Amino acid sequence: MTLFRPRYRSINTPAPLGMVLTYIILGIWAFVVLFPLYWLVVTSVKLPLDVNRGPVYIPFVDFQPSPHAWIYIFTDLRNDTVRPYINTVVVSLTSTALALTMGGAAAYALTRFTYRPKLGTILTFLACALLAFVALFFGVPWQLAVVAAIAVFILLLQTIAKRFKRSMGNNDIAFWMISQRILPPVAVVIPIYLIYQRLGLLDTWAALIITYVAANLPIVVWLMRDYFQTIPLELEECAAIDGASRYRTFWSIVLPLSLPGLVATFLFVLVFAWNEYLFALFLTGANSQTLPLTIAAQNATRGPQWWYMSVLILIMIIPVIAMAIILERYIARGLLVGAIKG
């Protein structure tokens, strides 16, 4: 007798014993997942006395719930809660929208156009960019540094860069973009911090938005490239025959067809930007602080204030969880396509 029957489209319920076991195991893991969330909710309505005197589990039975923490966070600390919340929302949504636009365009370009960038051009460009940044380091005003770098680049392009004939292809570009994900943030955050300081961008929305876009572009390119590869070329050729420009084709035909992928990528990138801690820690101050920092800051001198922290964690995760529940069916499909094609 088999405990589990293999999956069929028509007969796919397991034998009764298998069903019971399945429910037990799934129930155990569901408990493992939901209990910490339950504990968060319960802690957010406990008085400090109730938190510290030992574990109490059920409101109204073990202890009297009190909304003191919620009231404190929303009224006494209103500005200090609302401002990080707004910062988080603005930074996440903006950086996700930008990342999707730029990354989607790049992914589309990598599947439809053929690029043959010459190695010489790339290296000279890199060298000039480095030169500009080093100049920025040493205090040269950024306008001057940029203009000088561009001039040097054009000069070198005409002379030396033409010598190197070797060129790379689409796959190299895609591989390079996607491999940026390997970069540990700690490796790049120090120069980025210094550059933003020179540009006066520290503690602004722009700093975080630009950084998150750069950090999430690899994911967008990875996931969207596979989606665009599944869209047949004939549709776009028809549109081209009818006189549509490349931009029009991309906007009106390709994007609507790849909506599931877009939604999955959007959610993925949004969650990443919403929860991000390291870059926010380095690059923000009091003005543009985001919610993860506010949560970490509840660790006060008298020990972590669990009740306030629970409230903050809850208001931070509720929108994301709501979105995840609504968009759940897209996530699996989006991640899977990226994983299979690799």
Place this chain on the structure above:
Amino acid sequence: MNALVAWFDSMATNVFILPAVLVILFLALVPLFLSLYVSLTRLSFGQGSFVLTFVGLDNYAKLLVGIDHVHFLGLWADPSPIGWLVLGLVILAFAWWLIRYVRGGEFAVGGLVGRIVVASVVTVLVWIMVQTIANSGRPGTVGVTLIYVFVDMFFQYMIGLGLAMLCIQHIPGRRFFRVVFLLPMMITPVGVAYTFRMLADTYKGPFYPVWIALGLGGTSWADNAWGARIAVMVGDIWQWTPFMFIVLLAALESQSIEEVEAAVVDGANQWQIFWSITLPSILPVSTTLILIRMIEAFKIIDLPNVLTNGGPGTATESMSLHAYTLWRVLDVGGSAAIAYMLLILVTFSAMSFVNLVRTRAQAVI
């Protein structure tokens, strides 16, 4: 006007890709080179601002053989007999693998060199681990990071696979389970860390009766090196199992059922079906999934920082956290040096995994 539009249209190839390329170039690649330079310098304060003095490979030497090497690599000790056994087995396995490659059909010098590099680096890492995990030794941040990555990935994959296999059955309520199992991935790691700190508290946490029953009532896991590490690993596994679960679930759901039906008709039992049909079909997805998760896992910093602040001493300090603490004390050179070594470690792992395991697995289908 028309000429302008036509020119703009012909520039479409560049317009589509340049923004992304430029952003990544300026914010990922250029800072990488600058970071390399910073890792070769030492920061000090000069007139009105800071000064970066070039010191060559001093920062790296300090971490690998100098005064910081105990913190970074760990405290050497004589390996236990099990340690010697593990090391011996690893060396033998690699020797057999290399010999098989040399004797095998397609032999290329580049391939041999690559394999030798992989074998030697992995052997060195195993040597470090075995030396430091012995009773009188102490793993450094490299060892701790490796423990985190491999133990966490193993459990995440196993639990994710088990849950996915259970969830593809058509039982009432599976949508509920799918949504619920997705949730931990959505929570900010800082939130997860604080939540787990609350939960694991042995005096005030909800599991207090459990600790009492186990006899651990008066102790605190935060005092014990391995207890703290296990706490961090539990938090990490809790948070990232959904990622493995959701992708494996989608992969399992998309496998063809004809093979399974044919196998059932031929009398295969459930274990044979799993081993010979299901596993090979999800192997490509699994390897990509493991690659993605491995790359992310090496960067772990939020959980050890918040949950244990590096642990009793430096017991739970990962390499990212080590770099962060050095940055806090303004040793930016040392911080960049550790970040670079982490980058090298991750790149090495990813490349060897891709070249040796993943291409083989992709070819299975």
